[in-house]
Amino acid sequence: MSVAQIITQALSETIDRKGSARIAFPGGRSAVELMSELSNESIDWSSVNVTLVDERAVDESSDASNAALVKSTLCQNRAEQAIFEPMFLADDAKESADLLNQHNVPLDIAVLGMGDDGHFASLFPSESAVPGLGDGVIGFVATPAIGSPSVPRISMTLSQILSAELVILLVSSDAKKEKVMDGLESTNPLNPVSYLLASDHPILIAWPDGSMVTIQNGVMHES
Numbered sequence: 001m002s003v004a005q006i007i008t009q010a011l012s013e014t015i016d017r018k019g020s021a022r023i024a025f026p027g028g029r030s031a032v033e034l035m036s037e038l039s040n041e042s043i044d045w046s047s048v049n050v051t052l053v054d055e056r057a058v059d060e061s062s063d064a065s066n067a068a069l070v071k072s073t074l075c076q077n078r079a080e081q082a083i084f085e086p087m088f089l090a091d092d093a094k095e096s097a098d099l100l101n102q103h104n105v106p107l108d109i110a111v112l113g114m115g116d117d118g119h120f121a122s123l124f125p126s127e128s129a130v131p132g133l134g135d136g137v138i139g140f141v142a143t144p145a146i147g148s149p150s151v152p153r154i155s156m157t158l159s160q161i162l163s164a165e166l167v168i169l170l171v172s173s174d175a176k177k178e179k180v181m182d183g184l185e186s187t188n189p190l191n192p193v194s195y196l197l198a199s200d201h202p203i204l205i206a207w208p209d210g211s212m213v214t215i216q217n218g219v220m221h222e223s
Contacts, residue, residue, distance in 0.1 A: 003168060003206050004037045007109060010166050014108050015047045022049040023109040024156065024164070025074065026121070027056070027066030030113030030172045035074035046081040050074060053112060054122040054155040055087035056147075057096065064149050093142035093152035100140040100154070110156075110164040114171065115147075118179045118191035122147065122155035129189040132157030162201045169196065169205050177207060184218050 001009075007023070014021035025031050050070065058064045060071075067086050075082050089096045114120045122143050123133045132141035138159040145152050161167060171177050183194030196203060202216040214221045 002210075003034055003170070003204075003212070004041065006166075006204070007034075007038060007111070007168070008041045008043060010109055011043050011048060014165075015044050018108075020047045020049065021108045022051065022106065023111065024051045024053045024107055024161075025070050025111050026053050026113040026170075027069055028113045028115075030170045031111055032069070032073055034111070034170070035070065039074050039077040039079040041078065043078070045079045046083075048079075048082045049085055050079075050082045051085040051107075052087050053110060053120075053161060054153055055096075056149070057088055057093040057142075057152040057154065060086070060088075064151065087140075087154045093154050096154045097140040097142040104139055104160075107160070107164040109166045110161045110168070112161065112167070112169045112196075114169060114176055114179070114193050116173075116175055116179070118183065118193045119147075120169070120193055120196060121158075121161065122153035123158065123192045123195075125190045125192055127189065129195070130192075132160075133189065133192055133195050134158070134187070138163060158195055158199070161196075162199055167196075167201060167203050169193070169203055171205060171207055173208055180205065180215075184215070184220065 011021045052066050055066045056064050060068050089099045112120045117125050137157050143153045183197045187194045187198050197215050198218045202214050205213050
């Protein structure tokens with residue numbers, strides 16, 4: 001099965017079981033093709049809540065807005081009826097994170113991209129683990145200006161992401177694959193994805209060639 005087929009099946013089964021489903025997508029380019037493909041799938045999209053794993057504290061009219069990317073790529077065609085939930089809800093990142101933490105709701109599927117530096121969501125490399133990465137806190141955190149473009153961000157914590165039944169990491173280049181392989185050695189705050197891979201939650205990894213593996217507790221299993 002392809003990643004799109006896996007997500008389509010998971011969304012449909014969750015809707016059948018619970019009456020609705022909630023899925024979070026990353027910004028950046030790694031999930032664009034996937035979201036475009038999903039937008040044409042026969043899913044009861046009116047029962048699907050779509051949100052983000054992280055967002056930049058910019059207006060939706062900005063080219064840097066993850067909300068704008070997801071809405072223009074996924075929430076089209078058959079998926080036009082999906083219910084979109086933004087993350088940038090207030091005047092700044094901290095106020096937005098505070099609001100999200102007050103009204104946190106369950107997540108069913110989390111789709112992640114990653115950067116060349118090993119970051120996922122907006123949990124970036126640092127000499128010590130950034131808030132939300134190694135502290136076990138469920139919810140959302142605000143960051144100072146970071147990344148490219150360098151703006152404050154709102155991010156799901158690692159524990160929030162791992163609350164989803166299905167977690168998928170899209171690895172879009174051989175350089176990023178090397179970061180994943182390095183991350184299997186030990187947890188390192190300078191390579192944040194290592195914390196994701198070390199969790200006891202199975203993480204479905206989609207490699208650049210389209211093949212997939214599952215990593216759990218730092219151990220790789222062929223899918």
